Amino acid sequence: xxxxxxxxxxxxxxxxxxxxxxxxxxxxxxxxxxxxxxxxxxxxxxxxxxxxxxxxxxxxxxxxxxxxxxxxxxxxxxxxxxxxxxxxxxxxxxxxxxxxxxxxxxxxxxxxxxxxxxxxxxxxxxxxxxxxxxxxxxxxxxxxxxxxxxxxxxxxxxxxxxxxxxxxxxxxxx
Numbered sequence: 001x002x003x004x005x006x007x008x009x010x011x012x013x014x015x016x017x018x019x020x021x022x023x024x025x026x027x028x029x030x031x032x033x034x035x036x037x038x039x040x041x042x043x044x045x046x047x048x049x050x051x052x053x054x055x056x057x058x059x060x061x062x063x064x065x066x067x068x069x070x071x072x073x074x075x076x077x078x079x080x081x082x083x084x085x086x087x088x089x090x091x092x093x094x095x096x097x098x099x100x101x102x103x104x105x106x107x108x109x110x111x112x113x114x115x116x117x118x119x120x121x122x123x124x125x126x127x128x129x130x131x132x133x134x135x136x137x138x139x140x141x142x143x144x145x146x147x148x149x150x151x152x153x154x155x156x157x158x159x160x161x162x163x164x165x166x167x168x169x170x171x172x173x174x
Contacts, residue, residue, distance in 0.1 A: 076104055
């Protein structure tokens with residue numbers, strides 16, 4: 001029986017020499033792989049009490065959307081700055097060279113709602129840390145954070161230690 005990892009291609013030296021790029025698009029374009037990933041992520045939510053799924057642009061949408069649909073939950077689009085049409089709240093986080101900002105609609109979470117955050121990959125956790133700040137700023141409670149892939153050689157932010165974080169596949173190496 002195949003695992004989720006069997007559908008993820010590793011591309012050496014992309015985008016620069018020494019980097020082992022974990023390509024989840026190979027999983028997405030394979031119906032068996034995509035279904036397996038969504039099913040495995042969904043299993044990680046069994047017994048979790050939640051109201052909304054927050055999908056991180058863009059690949060978090062691919063995995064969060066079918067789960068939200070199947071579980072009859074709302075879906076929050078966590079987008080890059082300037083992409084959402086209504087009033088937003090924003091959080092900025094550091095990148096390797098510079099910074100980035102993500103936003104959600106200000107009315108997407110009501111105080112007390114329980115939120116699951118989903119993205120394709122975690123390395124240092126900067127994007128997720130920013131997404132958590134947005135959810136909590138609006139009065140939501142982050143009850144679980146799910147990833148398809150975790151790169152274990154990167155040191156995760158200590159600020160994430162108090163959250164329930166899980167990934168389907170772990171890889172060593174950058």
